[in-house]
Amino acid sequence: MSYRKTSVAIVNLKFKAITMIEMLVALLLSVGLLWAISNLYAQFYQNKVKQNELLMLQKESHQLLTYLQQHIQHLGYQGYARQQTNFHLFERDKKRYAIDLNGQCFIFFYDLNHDGCLGKRATKYAHCFNRHTNQTKDLAKEIFGIKLENRSLYIYDKNNLDHCSYPECGQLLNACREKWRRLTSEDDYSVERLHFEWLVERKLLHIDLKLRAKKQKSLSYEVSGLVYILNH
Secondary structure (H helix, E strand, O other): OOOOOOOOOOOOOOOOOOOHHHHHHHHHHHHHHHHHHHHHHHHHHHHHHHHHHHHHHHHHHHHHHHHHHHHHOOOOOOOOOOOOOOHHHHOEOOEOEEEOOOOOEEEEEOOOOOOOOOOEOOOOOOOOEEOOEEOOEOHHHHEEEEEEEOOEEEEOOOOOOOOOEOOHHHHHHHHHHOOOEEOOOOOOEEEEEEEEEEEEOOOEEEEEEEEEEOOOOOOEEEEEEEEEOOOO
């Protein structure tokens, strides 16, 4: 019997050992990469938070300004059914508005329900006053006031003059010093500035409003606008 001669090849595998220095370099590179990624994410997150805060300030500022413009443009308006009207009881120097000396409080009134009186008549043809005493109700629905106090906005919401008599009714336009209801919350932003100024008396009013974010105190947003009075 014959046997085929076979040859066996011996493969000598050589592995290069990883040195300690190479491991440290790789580790440092990995740590550096992780730090760069985390830093990039942190910057992205901070920018997103700032952007959201700024958008919130813009939204709130423009909503507040629009609210003021929508009401102030009707300042002093009175419906045509003016029999036995009570407007004269609440006017001061024939004015139906008042701005304080600092321009931070503005209070005014107009005939929102078009019945010719300030407040609501008891019936369609009822007198609005009797012997210099007011006879209407729900006055607060036709009186509008806003002021800046302790970095918040406050609005007038009182009905304490429903049965006032002259000259008590005339104190309405002095109400800026009274306690009003808070309109804005301090959780999201503070009000840095609110200022009213006549550019043309009883015709053109300038409003300036500035808000500052609570979470990102370096962020603020200022908006200004004009109001054309429609009834003068």
